[in-house]
Amino acid sequence: MRNIKMTIEYDGSRYLGWQKLGDSDKTIQGKIENILSEMTKTTSDIIGSGRTDAGTHARGQIANFKTTSNMELIAMRDHLNTYLPRDIVVKKLEEVPERFHARYNATGKQYSYYVWNTPVPSAFERTYSYHHPEQLDVTKMNEACKILTGTHDFIGFSSLKKTKKSTVRTIKEITIHKEGDLLHFTFIGDGFLYKMIRIIMGTLLEIGIGKMSPEHIDTLFESGIRSDAGMTVPAQGLFLDEVFY
Structure with a gap:
């Protein structure tokens, strides 16, 4: 076999x-x-x-x-x-080898999320990014990314209802790169909960427009309440880049 x-x-x-x-x-x-x-x-x-x-x-x-x-x-x-x-x-x-298992042997993953950040939408980028017309404060979002990095209970950033499994995850790195009107967010971690990245992205965008402060991330970690976080952004901006073994 x-x-x-x-x-x-x-x-x-x-x-x-x-x-x-x-x-x-x-x-x-x-x-x-x-x-x-x-x-x-x-x-x-x-x-x-x-x-x-x-x-x-x-x-x-x-x-x-x-x-x-x-x-x-x-x-x-x-x-x-x-x-x-x-x-x-x-x-x-x-x-x-026979014992290799794509899921159980994975040690981490890298995802990308793309935001088209300009008042005018793009006919070409619409399938592979989320159009966010309001100006974003990248400095504030970077501050929030630093708080998100590390080992935390991310239940408040998940659509999970109840689970007996651990919701503690480690995010090793979150970076933001501006590529013209496109913002490229990269997430590297040991694993991600259901819709976790999309909810983190919704939270980062609210911080970017000033609806939340970067420090609100700590409040979310303490409360663990999904409704305290931002929206779940659409899926079309999300890419699974790489799986680590």
């Missing part, structure tokens, strides 16, 4: 997220599994490093699957890319 690691890129615009659904074929996992099963002549289940929400994109999603197929990896990759929709691309296939 071979264990194959996949590096996958996709435009999530027209999909309901990564995880396959029983009542829909519009998921990334479902599309890939269908082609894999046809190619290997057996049912193939793939394990992703984690879910991405509907509309979220990926440059470096990682998954793995096990197969008895003897097909060469390059031929396997080319077959997948021939029959997958054009907005899903398998960038790389690697044979890995």
Whole structure:
């Protein structure tokens, strides 16, 4: 039995997220599994490093699957890319040890979020960024990013209802780069809760327009109340860049 690691890129615009659904074929996992099963002549289940929400994109999603197929990896990759929709691309296939698990072996992830920050929207950036017309104070947002960095209980920045699992996460780095009218936010951490980055982004934008102070982040950590944080920004600005092992 071979264990194959996949590096996958996709435009999530027209999909309901990564995880396959029983009542829909519009998921990334479902599309890939269908082609894999046809190619290997057996049912193939793939394990992703984690879910991405509907509309979220990926440059470096990682998954793995096990197969008895003897097909060469390059031929396997080319077959997948021939029959997958054009907005899903398998960038790389690697044979890995049997015990490799795309989700459980992951030690961290890097995400990007893009904000188109100008009064006039963009016809081209609309699918891959969130249009925020109000001027943003990047200095204040950077102050908030420093407070967010480190190990904290991020339950107040999550859409989770109740969970027995730990909601403590470590954010190693948050950076903001201005690329013309585009603001590029990069998040690196050991893991992220459900909608955590999108809620952090909504909070940062409220700090950027002066509705909240950077110090409000500490209040959120203490209260753990979701309604004290900012809005959940739309998914189209979010990219999974890389998964670390």
